[in-house]
Amino acid sequence: MTDAANTSVLIVGAGGAGLSLSLLLEQHGVSSILVERRVDVSWLPRARNLNFRTLEVFRGLGLEKEVLAAGTHVSRTVRKDSLAASGHQDFPSIEDILRVTDHPEALSPEPMFWYCPQSVTEPLLGAAARERGCDIRYGLELVSFTQDSAGVTATVSDRATGAQTVLRADYLVAADGAHSHVREQLGVPVAGKGVLEEHYIFVYFRAPWADVVRGYESDAVLIDRPGVRGFFLITDPDRGMFLIQQDFEQEYTPEHCRELILDGIGVPDLPVEVVEIAHWRPAQQVAERFRVGRVFLAGDAAHTMPPKLGMGVNTAIAGVHNLAWKLAAVLHKQAGDALLDTYEVERHPIAALISRQSLVGPAATLITGGEDDALLPAEERVSMFSLIIGNRYRSRAVLSEPPAHPAPDGVELLNGPEDLTGVPGTRIPHGGLARNGESISPLDLFDGQFVLLTGPEGAPWTNAAPEAAAATGVRVAAYRLGPDADLRDPDGKWWAATGLPADGVLLARPDGIVAWRTDALPADPTSVLTATLTAILARDS
Template sequence: MKESRVPVLVVGGSLVGLSTAVFLAHHGVKCLLVERHPGTSVHPRAVGYYPRTVELLRGVGLEEAVLKAAAGFATHRTRAGVVSLAGEELFAREEMDGEDDLAGVTPCRLLLLTQDRLEPLLRARAEQLGADLRFGTELVSFAADADGVTAEVAHVDTGARHRVRADHLVAADGPRSAVREALGVPRTGRGVLSRHVSIAFTADLAAALRGRRFSVVHVQNPEVRGILVHDDTLRMGTLIVEYDPARGESLDDFTDRRCTDLVRAAIGVPGLPVEIRSRFPWDMAQLTATRYVDGRVLLAGDAAHVIPPTGGYGANTGIADAHNLAWKLAAVLSGTAGPGLLETYDAERRPVGELAAAQGALQLAVRSRTATPAEQDAVLDAQAVTMGYRYGAADDLVADPRTRHAETGTRAPHLMLARDGGKTSTLDLFGAGFVLLAGSGGAGWCTAAVTAAAGLGVRLAAYRVVPAHAAPGSDLLHDAEGAFGDAYALADDGAVLVRPDGFVAWRSDEPQPAPARTEAESVTAALRRILAR
C-alpha cells in the first residue's frame, strides 16, 4: 500500500474543508484534502456570506473573484412571502437595509453567491497556493496517537487504498461527521428540530418573477409550503420543503414526479417544464460538539456545530473556524508556537459556535411566530454575531462591532490609512504574521516588537500611525482623519499587537502581570503567552 506523509490531513471538501485548505496553504502549510464526492457541490445550499467572511476571503486574494461571480445577485435583496411566485405577494421587505451603516466598520459587504459557485473558486485558489485536493477519495479509517494521525483513504471508484501519516487531522466532514462519531465526541443542544429536503431544479422563472428579484421567497398554498430561492440566470432554483417521519413521510416520497409537482405549485405555473437536478436531504438542528479538539484531531464547521439556517450563520461560522485554526496549525507546525496554542481553538471557537447556534434557533422561533417576548429581545444583530464577539470573555462575549475599540480578544477595527501614496485598510495589514500598531509616539514599541519577534523567530511587522502631515517612511501609516486613537482606544505612546487572524492579542495599556518590564520584555512576554511557549 502506498504511504505518504503530510503535515495536515483535511477530511471533507465542502465549504469549510476547502476554506481550511486555502487558509493553510496561505500560511505555507502543506495539506492533503480528501472528499468522497467526485467534485465540488452541485447543489446551491448556502447562499449568503456576511462581511466578516468576505474579509477572510479578501485576505487570501479571493475577494475580486467572488464579487465578480456574485455580480448577478446584486439586486436579489428582497425577502417575500407569496401564495406562489406567479401569484399573490403577501409581504416583501429588504434584506440588507442599513448596509451603508457598515462603511466605517468594514471595507466589505454582504455577499450573495450560491455554494455551488463559491466552492470552485475556493478549490482553484487552494490548488493555486499548493494544496493537494483529492476528490473521489474517502477516509476509510484513522488512528490518532501522541505524535500524529495515521489514516487510510481509498479512491471511491477503484478502491485503491493509500496510507497517510499526518501531524494533525481536521475533520470538516459535515453534520454526520464520521470522524467525530469515531472519536465519541458528544453534542449538546436541542437536537433535530425538523427534517427537510432541498430540491434543485431548472425551469424558466422569468415570467413568474415579473422583473422582481428575491433573496428568499416563502411559499404557502394548499399544494406546497416551503422556501424558494432562484439564481441570477432566472433558470435555476431550489425549493426547500419539510417532511415528517412521524407522519410516515420519508425521502422515498420525493420522486421526480412529486418534486416536479411541488416546484410547479411553488412557481404557480401549471404545466411549466421543470427538470429536477438533485435532491439534498438535511436536518434543521441545534447541536454543538462538547469539544473541538481531541488530541491531534480538530473539528470544524458542521462537524463541530449544526446551526439552524434561519440566521445564515452556519457557513459563515464554519469558515471562521477554519481561519482561526489555520494560523495556529501553521505556528505549531513551524515550531514558533507550543502545542498548547491549538487548545485555544476550542476555547475560542466553541463559545462562538454555541452563540451562533442559539441565535439561529432564536431566528427560527421569530420567523415561525413561536418566539416569546424574551426570545424576541434576545435576537442579536447579525454583524454582532459574526464580527462582534470577543474571545476569552465570559461577560462580554458579543457586542455591536461599532462599539468595539480593539479590546483584547476582538477583531481589530477597520480603519483607512495612507500608505505608500495610496490608501489601505488596517485589515489588509493582517494575515501573514503578527502586526504591531503603535501611536505616533510609540516608536519605542515598534523597535521593541521587532527585536522581540526576531529573538523568538516570529514573523512580525511593526507600524507607527502618524498624522497626515508627517514625513513618509516605510514603517509609517498616515492617519488623515486623526481617527486611529479613537478607533483603537489608544494613547499616542500606546501600541496593540494583532494576531495573524486579525484579532487583538495584547495592548500596552493592559495591567502587567509582573513587575515593570522594558518594552522589549513586555512584547516578548506577550508573544510567549500568545504562542504557548
C-alpha cells in the same frame, strides 16, 4: 493499498470550512491534503449569504474581488402567486431584519451581507486553492484513522475504484459535516436540542426556467396560495430547488413533487426533471470538544445549527480562520502545543451561542408562521453584531486582565461597534488609515503575520519589532501612525479611539484579533515585546 503520503495537515471535507482552511494554511506556508467523498463541488444553492467577517477573511486571502464579482447584493425574499405571475410582494430585507449597525462603513470595508451561495463559493475556492498549489482530492472517503504522539495515520478509499491509500499527517481537521464520521470515531458527544421537530423537503430539479426567474436570480421566492406553498431557490438558469414544509397527509413522490413545482412556476408545459427529493430536519448541536489530541473538529462537525440566521458557513470559516495560524505556528516550531488548545477555548463558547441563537430567524418564520418562536425566548436573543464580531475572546493567546465578572456562558459580548477600540480579544478596529497616499484598512496589513501598531511617539516599538520577531521566529509587521510615519491617520480618530497615548502600542494576531496592548513605554521594548510574543505563542509551556 498504496504507501503512505505525508503532509502537515489532512483536511476531511471540502465545504466552505475545508476549502478555506486549505487556502489559509497555504498562506501560512503549511502543506495540506484535502479529501472529499463527493466527486465534485456542490451545485446546491445552500449557504446563500456571506457576512462581512467572512468577506474579510477572503479579503485577507486576496479573493475579495472574485467573491464580490461572483455574487451580488444580499438576496431578497419575495412572495408571488407563481413565478410566472406578474408582480410580487416584498418582505423586509435580510439586511434590515438582521441589521448589524447603522454605519456599516465604519465597521468594515466589506458589505454587511453578500449573496454568494455554496454553488458559487465552492467552485471559486476550489479553483483558487488549486491555482495556489493546494492538494484537493475529490472522490476520496475517509475509512479510518489512528493517532499517536507524532501524528495521524488515515486510510482513504477511492469511491470509484475501491482502491485504498494511507495518508500520514501531523494533524487532522475534520470538516466532514453534521454527521461527522471523525467525531463519531473519536467518541465526542454533542450537546443541544438535537434534531428539531421541523420537517422539510428539498426537491432539486432541472428546468429551462431562465425566463420566469429573470430578475429574481439571487432571491428566495415564496409561492403561497391554496394548493402550493414553498420557497424556490435558484441555482442557475437550468437548475433549482423547491423547499416545502412537509405535510404528512401527502406523499411526496417524484410525480407529485413535479406537479407542485410546475404549479409554483406557473408554466404547465415546462419540462421539469426531479433530480432528488431530500427529507430534512434541522438540528442544533455542538460537540463538547473541538480538539482530541491531534484531531480537530471544524464547521458542522463541531457545531451544527439551523440555517435561520444564515450563520452556518460563516461560523465555520471564522473557526478555521482562528485555527489556521495556530496550526502553522506550531508546525513551524514557533509556538508550543498549548496554543492549539486556545482554538476550543476561544471558539466553543461563541459557536455554542450562535448555534442556539439560530433556533429562530426571519426566513423560517415565513414557513413556520412563528411556530418555532418558543425555541428561544425573545429576552434571550442577541444582536447579529454580537454573533458576528461583537464578542471578546479570553484565552492564553490573549493577554489582558481577567474580567471582573466572567460571563456565565463564557461569552463576553460587546454593546456595539463603538466598543471595538483595540481591546485585547476583539477584532482590530476598521478605520480610514492611509499609506503612500492611498486609503487602507488596518485589516489589509496582515497577510498571515502579526501586526504591531503604535502612535506618533512609538518609534522604539517599531525598532524593537524585528529583533522580537527574530527571537520568536514569527513575522511581525510594525507600523507607526503619524503625519510623518509609515501610516497616516488623517483625522487622528483611529488612534484616538483606542484610548492609547502617543507612545502606546497594540499587537494583533494573524487572525486580526488584538492580542495585547499597553500604554507604557518600557526601558527595553525589545525584551517586553519578545516576552509578549513568547506568552501569546505558548512558547513557555
